[in-house]
Amino acid sequence: VPKKVIHQFTEQLHEGELIHVEKFNVSTNNATYHPVAEGELKIYFSIDTVVKKLENQDVSIPMHKFSFVDFSDIPTRCHKQKYLTDVIGKLNAITEIKRIKKRNGEISPKRDIIIEDTSGSTIKIIVWDVMLDQISFNVDGLPSSPAIMIVTFTIVDMFQVLANPQRNPESTTDMMFENRKELIEIFTIMTENSSKGLKYTCKATITKVFSDYGWYYLSCQFCRKMVESLDSKYMCNSCNSTTTNPTPRLQLQVDDLTGTTTLTTFERETQILLPHSVQELINIELKENGPHLIEQILQKIIGSTYVFQFQITDYNITGAKRSFIISKLWLVDGLxxxxxxxxxxxxxxxxxxxxxxxxxxxxxxxxxxxxxxxxxxxxxx
Incomplete structure (x- = not known):
């Protein structure tokens, strides 16, 4: 509705009402942001446009329409502002409101929200300014039962990761075979101080899951520091954020016939190993025989072979400790x-x-x- 005729329709247009419209123009929608994916055209009101409220308001037209995007497809929307993005997921964590200096120099309030889909994947949503009023709970007031959030009309952006400009981006195949070594070779290499920070890959078979350590770690999803259990939530005293789910973690013993080592997995890598999301594992553990069922799930991955990538740290060099944290893992591809x-x-x-x-x-x-x-x-x- 153009500004010059908007006064003519102010009393006739009410959200949620069904109306009949005639004598309008149609034009191509050249706007930067399209809230509706199919919105290639738009109705353009003129001074002769007629708007009538329908007598029958029982017509089955939904009040809202969403075009949800799978989390795995969200990167394809990065910097593409023609269509705004709708997402749905279970509320996983939320931070306190902070005042941040934007790129344009303005100081604005914002808070971060993490939501999780049915596969266990998570995304962070940044909420700014007046949109904060639409969030009806605070860090200390998260609902005890799972809360499903629908976030509409979002713009997708990504943090830029600095890379070596002289090196081309590696494919997954390249990474699987980069610095491929047997464990016995890695144990020899890590005795040298110059090995600090080097990454290696090895193909090994899981021979044991240390189930005594559990399948999760109580850490903050924002700063990774330890959190404290508070009712059905976990509170981080470091950054004042709250999360409803723990961080998945497994400690494994692996063997490649030349040696044995202990590997620790977190989050994404753990989700690759286990066929259940974090919420599914929590629900299973709460059952009467939950601990036994969790133990059975963990034991099923024993005997599986993967390609593991990990980095040599001071912990390995100074203490000669043969245990590593997995940075990536892949299923073995025979071809x-x-x-x-x-x-x-x-x-x-x-x-x-x-x-x-x-x-x-x-x-x-x-x-x-x-x-x-x-x-x-x-x-x-």
Missing amino acids: LEANDLKRKNVIKDLNGSGSSNENGDNDAHKKICKRINITNSKEIF
């Missing part, structure tokens, strides 16, 4: 493993004949690709 083995054998043959070294030059690279009989060398290099 990729076979291609990598072929690559190593070919490079070994070339080195033996004096044709190249492990890094290889263009001629050696061509020979390897020819002998393995693949055309896309990025799949194995």
Whole structure:
């Protein structure tokens, strides 16, 4: 409704009422933000437009319409402001209201909210300014039962991660085989001070789950510090935030036939190992035989083989501790493993004949690709 005629319809347009509209114009919707995904066109009122309230208000037209986006598809909406994004999930955590300096220099109140979908994935939603009035509870007043939140008309953004400008982004396949070592090799490497911060991958089989430590860790989802249990919630005294769910954590013993080590997983990696979301595990544990059922779930992953990535820290070097925190893990792909083995054998043959070294030059690279009989060398290099 244009500003010059809005006074003409103020008394006729009421949210929730069914109306009949005639004598209007239709134009293409060229606005930056589209609250409705299908809204390519818009009705344009003129001074001759007629609006009538329908006598029958019982027509089944929903008051609200949502176009929910799966959490996994949200990154595709980043910096694309044509369509606003609707999400739905279970309220997982909420922070106190803080006053933050925006990019334009203005100081505005904001708070962070974390919601979780049915798969256990989470996203953070930042609420600013007057929108804070729509949140009817505070950190110390989270509902005891699961609360489902619908957040509409959001803009998707991502934090920028600084990367090495001289290195191209790695694919998942590259990462799975980067610095691939056997455990016995890693144990030898970590005795050197220069190994601090280095990341390695190894293929190993889970031989034990330390169930005595439980499947979760009571930590803040914002600052990762320890939280205290408060009724059915967990309170962080460090950043004054509250979360309703603990952080998933597992401690595993793995073996690759050359050695044995202890690995600890958190959050995303734990969710890969277990076929249940955090809320599902909580519900199972609350059952009469819950601890036994949880134990059965944990034991099912024993015997599974994964590719694990972890980093050498001061803890490993100074204390010679053979335990690590998993940064990533992947299911073993037999075809990729076979291609990598072929690559190593070919490079070994070339080195033996004096044709190249492990890094290889263009001629050696061509020979390897020819002998393995693949055309896309990025799949194995």
